[in-house]
Amino acid sequence: MRAIEITGPGGPEVLEWHEVPEPQVERGDVLIDVAAAGVNRADVLQRQGHYAPPPGAPAYPGLEVSGVVAAVGEDVEQFTPGDEVCALLSGGGYAERVSVPWQQVMPVPDRVPLRQAAALPEVACTVWSNVFMVGRLRRGETLLVHGGASGIGTFAVQLAKALGSYVVATVGSAAKAERVKELGADEAINYRKEDFADRVTADVILDIMGAKYLAGNIRALRTGGRLVIIGLQGGRKAEIDLGAMLAKRASVHATALRSRPVDEKGVIVRSVVDNVWPLVAAGAVRPVVHAELPMSEAAEAHRMLDSGEHVGKILLVR
Numbered sequence: 001m002r003a004i005e006i007t008g009p010g011g012p013e014v015l016e017w018h019e020v021p022e023p024q025v026e027r028g029d030v031l032i033d034v035a036a037a038g039v040n041r042a043d044v045l046q047r048q049g050h051y052a053p054p055p056g057a058p059a060y061p062g063l064e065v066s067g068v069v070a071a072v073g074e075d076v077e078q079f080t081p082g083d084e085v086c087a088l089l090s091g092g093g094y095a096e097r098v099s100v101p102w103q104q105v106m107p108v109p110d111r112v113p114l115r116q117a118a119a120l121p122e123v124a125c126t127v128w129s130n131v132f133m134v135g136r137l138r139r140g141e142t143l144l145v146h147g148g149a150s151g152i153g154t155f156a157v158q159l160a161k162a163l164g165s166y167v168v169a170t171v172g173s174a175a176k177a178e179r180v181k182e183l184g185a186d187e188a189i190n191y192r193k194e195d196f197a198d199r200v201t202a203d204v205i206l207d208i209m210g211a212k213y214l215a216g217n218i219r220a221l222r223t224g225g226r227l228v229i230i231g232l233q234g235g236r237k238a239e240i241d242l243g244a245m246l247a248k249r250a251s252v253h254a255t256a257l258r259s260r261p262v263d264e265k266g267v268i269v270r271s272v273v274d275n276v277w278p279l280v281a282a283g284a285v286r287p288v289v290h291a292e293l294p295m296s297e298a299a300e301a302h303r304m305l306d307s308g309e310h311v312g313k314i315l316l317v318r
């Protein structure tokens with residue numbers, strides 16, 4: 001089969017479409033004939049040499065796919081060849097086929113075209129597990145989403161809105177502010193023009209900036225608030241004002257999805273299928289796809305992501 005190989009750390013040009021060995025289908029695995037793969041910020045970090053795949057994961061980039069089940073390994077009863085599925089991966093999605101533990105495989109939600117379903121696993125699992133399972137966002141509470149126009153942000157805005165929260169998102173332009181409001185955000189704050197901590201008080205904050213926003217995030221938390229950090233785009237080391245946290249009875253969480261054991265991912269995946277897929281099937285939450293490019297043009301897709309002009313997800317299709 002063919003897959004995108006990273007020929008060495010560097011710019012988008014290091015992504016090359018090569019003939020590679022077929023994936024092994026081990027006990028408990030599902031082999032997926034890939035229809036589309038989602039492009040994520042983490043793939044850019046992997047391309048640059050900053051984010052190695054966890055042990056045992058395929059070397060090719062790609063954390064999510066949609067496609068058709070081509071074969072199943074021993075002991076897999078949940079899926080059969082011919083099923084249309086999407087899956088959360090530890091790597092290997094930029095390929096014609098990928099083998100993945102059945103626990104990380106999901107049915108395609110009703111009403112979602114097969115290719116577009118590749119835009120869902122990573123954002124749905126990340127947002128559901130962090131905002132709702134860890135952050136325990138409840139109906140009527142306020143969620144602040146940093147990077148509201150990102151793949152993660154566009155899903156977080158829609159899901160929190162569908163579940164009855166007041167949603168505020170930060171964005172980098174007036175055009176993106178309009179887009180996140182169309183997706184349901186009650187307010188959009190242009191981070192280039194205003195300090196979000198002067199504008200909003202939130203019960204839960206989904207943060208992708210890390211160190212740069214830590215003080216502002218703690219200032220913006222309401223009493224009993226929960227800050228959940230999932231990205232370090234603004235650095236990894238910062239001082240924390242424990243006095244401010246203590247007074248607010250606030251908590252700070254930092255999590256990563258990719259490196260979790262299969263069983264933990266399985267718990268998140270099943271919870272997403274039970275709680276999020278019905279909202280997607282009802283049209284209350286939709287995949288937001290900025291562009292679809294042929295898989296062999298992964299380098300162009302990374303240039304697009306690097307440019308920062310996208311809203312939502314970029315897909316590689318076959």
Ligand SMILES: NC(=O)c1ccc[n+]([C@@H]2O[C@H](COP(=O)([O-])OP(=O)(O)OC[C@H]3O[C@@H](n4cnc5c(N)ncnc54)[C@H](OP(=O)(O)O)[C@@H]3O)[C@@H](O)[C@H]2O)c1
Pocket residue numbers: 039040041042122126146147148149150151152153170171172173176191208209229230231232233255256257258305308309312
């Ligand atoms: N921990 C985990 O398990 C996990 C899982 C998935 C993703 N993530 C993280 O989530 C983040 C989003 O991922 P993605 O694939 O959706 O990326 P993406 O679509 O490339 O989005 C990156 C976003 O960062 C925003 N941004 C840049 N500087 C900002 C600032 N100063 N303030 C607020 N926002 C700013 C950009 O906003 P504008 O375009 O509006 O300027 C853009 O929306 C990444 O950091 C990724 O590593 C973590």
